[in-house]
Amino acid sequence: MTATPKLDLPLLAASQAQKHVTHNEALMALDALVHLSLKSRTQLAPPPDPEDQASYFVPDGATGGFAGQEGRVATFSDGHWMFRTPRAGWFAYLESESAALIWTGTGWQGLGGGDSSPSRLGVNAVADTTTRFAVAADASLFTSETADHRLKINRSSPTGTASVLFQTGFSAAAEIGLTGDQALRLRHSADGSSFGDAMIIDTVSGQVAFPATSGAVGGDYLINGDFSINQRNFGGGALADGSFGYDRWKAVGATSLTLSGGRLALAAGKIRQVIEAPDLAGATVVVSVESPTGAIAVELGSASGLIAAGGGRRQVRLTLGPGDTGNLALSLSAASGSVNFAKVKLEHAPAASPWRSRRPGEELFLCQRYYRILAFSLSTGTGGGTQTYSLPITPPMAFIPVATRLGNMISAGEAGTSRLTSSSANTASTFGVYNGGTGMVGGIFELVAEL
Structure with missing residues (x-):
């Protein structure tokens, strides 16, 4: 062996002449490599006037006196360049970058400082391959060098x-x-x-929602989303196209649905609620239901999407088009086969909030804007003459309702009661009726102003 295995220092041979030359060469090598300091790791060619014992790491693409020495440490010693191959574990201080480095066997890896990149760093703590930077301390400080300081946390994809x-x-x-x-x-x-x-x-929109706080933001645009109001006394089963079952919900095509335990089983077809002028054109909204047993196809204006099956509150976000003005139709159907779900909501919010029932009577009040049964019986006690009355409708209906007489309320004397044809007597908020000869006005009327 003529040289040491780690630093490649020359060894004295037995009976060697001029031993001092070999000895001095080894000392100069030690002087260069122990506490190795590199001027640069980007110097492609020897500098014109290097300092004695100045060292450089030779990068790829080297030229001139460094050509063919890529990946080695060049040291200018006693007027000429010496080249040594670094071994894994060598430490060096890189002057041009103010960084401490270690040679891994394939490249220089930083230990900290400058723009070096250590693979992990623990400060009074142990860093690992997942938590590559760990600090155990009572406080940490990140401060600005000039006027500002921003902490950045970056992810690689929108789903991360x-x-x-x-x-x-x-x-x-x-x-x-x-x-x-x-x-x-x-x-x-x-x-x-x-x-x-x-x-x-x-x-994107800046909308804020508080899902854990019932009714905090957004508001529910639907009426009778839990199907609890049933003025028509719909008993479940088949509904023809355009027919209403539970208040505010009508069938689209041949539909079959049943309500049991607060959950709607939609066996076939589609249900729809038309929302009166919600002013949501261009808005992002969320439609949600409770614990659907299958996927639900949702259509709202020009937008559509799917609510996936699952437990708890399930939702789909939809962005309406600029042309989705005026009344807006929301339709629900099973994406495949049948589906069971409960408590439908439509909110102008980034996420669904928990279900919150309206106060007693409020839901019925809202439904009666579009459908109601009006029952009354009035008598003058005279038994003759034409009786005319204008009854208030509260709440006012969406428009002048279509009225159908279903029968008498109390007695046959109400039978001749008819609706007045006068436009002033019949509005969205008044219902004008008359009867001649009996002294009684009354009956049971169905008033419909569905959208």
Whole structure:
């Protein structure tokens, strides 16, 4: 062996002449390599006037006196260049970048400082292949060098995660950030693994929702979304095209539906509710239902989508077109076969909020704008003459209703009661009737102003 295995220092041979030459060469090599300091790792050719013992790492594409020496350390010693091949584990300080480096066997890897990139760093803590930067301290400070400082958390795709996770005893309690989509979410967790949304901000529209707080934002544009109002006494089963069953919901095509335990079983066809002038053109809305047993096809104006099957509140986000003005039709049908679901909502929000029933009587009041049964019996007690009355309709209906007399309320004396033809007596908020000869006006009338 004529040289050392690590630093390639020349060894003295037995009975060698001029031993001092070999010895001095080894010392000069030690002087260059111990506490190795590199001037640069981008110098392609020897500098014109190098300092004695100055060292450079020769990069790919070297020229001149460095040509053919790529990947080696060049040291100018005693008027000429010496080239040595670095071995894994060599340390060097890179002067041009103010960085400490280690040679991995294939390249230089930073240890910190400058623009070097260590694969992991632990400060009073152990970093690993997942948590590559770990700090154990009572406080951490990131401050500006000039006027501003911005902390950036980047993800590689729109379905990835970029967030800050808050833990207690290394168990997650809260999280804020982008988690799986383009919305900024504030999430909470009671068990450290399952999360619920406390706040959602749509990063496109700026809409804000508070899913954990019933009715906080958005409002429900639908009426009778739980199908609880049933003024027509629909018993479930088949509905012909255009016919209404539960209030505000009509059949589109041959439809079959049944309500049981608050859940609607839609066996065939499609149900539709026409929403009166919601002013949602161009808006992003969310349609949601409770625990659908199958996928639900949703149509709203020019937009459409699917609500996937699953437990809890399930939703689809839809962006309406600029032409979706005036009254807006929402249609629901099974994407395949039949489907069972409950509690439909339409909200102008980035995410669905929990179901919240309206106050007692409020839902019926809203339904009666479009359909109601009006029952009355009035008597003058005289038994003769033509009796004329204008009855108030509260709430006012959507337009002048179509009236159908269903029968008497109390007695046969009401039988001749008819609706007045006068436009002033019959409006969306008044119902004019008359009867001649009996002294009684009355009956049961069906008033329809469905959209």
